[in-house]
Amino acid sequence: MRAFSYGRPDSVDAALRGVAGQPGTTTEAAVKFVAGGTNLLDLMKADVMRPERLLDISRLGLDQIEEIENGGLRLGALARNADTAYDARVQARYPMLSKAILAGASAQLRNMATNGGNLLQRTRCYYFYDTGTPCNKREPGTGCGALTGVNRIHAILGASDRCIAVHPSDMCVALAALDAVVRVSGPKGERTIPFADFHRLPGDTPHIDSNLAADELITAIDLPAEGFADHSTYLKVRDRASYAFALVSVAAALKLDGQTIRSARLALGGVAHKPWRDPAAEAGLAGKPASLETFREAARVLLRDARVQSHNAFKIGLAERAIVRALAEAAGVEHS
Numbered sequence: 301m302r303a304f305s306y307g308r309p310d311s312v313d314a315a316l317r318g319v320a321g322q323p324g325t326t327t328e329a330a331v332k333f334v335a336g337g338t339n340l341l342d343l344m345k346a347d348v349m350r351p352e353r354l355l356d357i358s359r360l361g362l363d364q365i366e367e368i369e370n371g372g373l374r375l376g377a378l379a380r381n382a383d384t385a386y387d388a389r390v391q392a393r394y395p396m397l398s399k400a401i402l403a404g405a406s407a408q409l410r411n412m413a414t415n416g417g418n419l420l421q422r423t424r425c426y427y428f429y430d431t432g433t434p435c436n437k438r439e440p441g442t443g444c445g446a447l448t449g450v451n452r453i454h455a456i457l458g459a460s461d462r463c464i465a466v467h468p469s470d471m472c473v474a475l476a477a478l479d480a481v482v483r484v485s486g487p488k489g490e491r492t493i494p495f496a497d498f499h500r501l502p503g504d505t506p507h508i509d510s511n512l513a514a515d516e517l518i519t520a521i522d523l524p525a526e527g528f529a530d531h532s533t534y535l536k537v538r539d540r541a542s543y544a545f546a547l548v549s550v551a552a553a554l555k556l557d558g559q560t561i562r563s564a565r566l567a568l569g570g571v572a573h574k575p576w577r578d579p580a581a582e583a584g585l586a587g588k589p590a591s592l593e594t595f596r597e598a599a600r601v602l603l604r605d606a607r608v609q610s611h612n613a614f615k616i617g618l619a620e621r622a623i624v625r626a627l628a629e630a631a632g633v634e635h636s
């Protein structure tokens with residue numbers, strides 16, 4: 301592990317002063333915040349990330365879960381994943397989110413991991429972690445080891461010829477489906493980022509994961525009032541029943557009039573560089589009967605542009621079946 305300096309700011313202002321003047325996005329920053337440390341410290345030990353300075357933000361007090369004026373909830377950036385998932389209001393009003401968080405990692409990790417850190421955790425692509433192999437995300441311009449290597453866990457949607465990695469978070473898939481909003485503080489004050497605009501597709505700059513600037517701090521995640529508590533679910537398909545990242549996951553949420561779909565939200569994890577939503581697939585569900593046939597058509601639309609690599613063609617069929625099953629579970633429709 302390389303030497304780095306360490307500081308522990310005691311206020312948001314002090315934390316922002318510590319990163320003031322850093323150019324670019326947070327992924328490239330030399331001074332990094334550390335929250336639970338469950339991802340960043342592993343990456344530093346593996347020599348994948350090499351910050352010069354760490355600012356421990358765990359004592360900034362941003363760990364509350366509060367009611368907000370729009371009828372939703374504000375999840376503090378430093379609230380632990382476990383405290384968020386087991387919060388009675390989250391469980392009652394946003395069960396899909398609670399389920400998604402509890403599908404991730406292990407109990408010990410969820411006790412340590414924070415909401416802000418979960419958003420900024422980095423890909424689990426094997427080559428990203430292996431500093432002996434090329435990786436455009438780790439070392440821009442070196443190539444992509446996964447393109448010609450083992451790419452079973454990699455993307456089928458939104459990838460580029462520079463990077464085919466997927467975003468590993470479960471929580472973020474549910475947040476995408478809920479249309480959450482990320483609240484950040486920076487040198488110009490506060491701003492909000494709609495969840496869909498927070499993470500990026502790889503394009504020509506796969507080393508940049510998000511649109512958070514290097515001199516900004518996530519302070520909270522706002523959930524809108526609508527939590528789809530009556531008809532929603534999170535389904536995660538993985539190699540082991542626990543303690544494994546998603547091969548494919550689905551956050552599915554419906555508003556129903558009887559057995560007719562009024563509106564739908566559908567987000568996929570494990571298939572792209574960011575949680576994947578498709579307005580056409582969601583719009584196509586509106587006004588249709590909640591039936592397996594309708595759900596199969598939504599899956600077909602959502603996966604129409606899927607592109608496979610040498611080892612991950614199975615993900616298309618897996619994603620189709622997972623979408624149908626998740627929508628059926630959300631709607632309460634019998635599914636074998």
Ligand SMILES: Cc1cc2nc3c(=O)[nH]c(=O)nc-3n(C[C@H](O)[C@H](O)[C@H](O)COP(=O)(O)OP(=O)(O)OC[C@H]3O[C@@H](n4cnc5c(N)ncnc54)[C@H](O)[C@@H]3O)c2cc1C
Nearest residue numbers: 335336337338339340404405414416417418420469470518
């Ligand atoms: C063995 C293992 C299995 C796992 N399995 C899963 C899984 O199945 N599903 C899943 O979703 N996750 C899984 N995880 C990932 C885990 O959820 C993340 O490591 C965790 O959420 C990161 O949160 P943290 O607070 O520890 O972040 P840290 O490691 O402290 O930070 C991560 C990044 O976020 C930045 N950061 C943190 N907070 C802020 C903030 N407020 N503002 C700006 N930047 C910030 C840091 O600078 C750093 O770049 C697993 C992790 C491990 C180690």
Ligand code: SF4
Nearest residue numbers: 425427435444463464
């Ligand atoms: S898929 Fe992305 S993260 Fe993985 S080796 Fe290629 S460039 Fe690196």
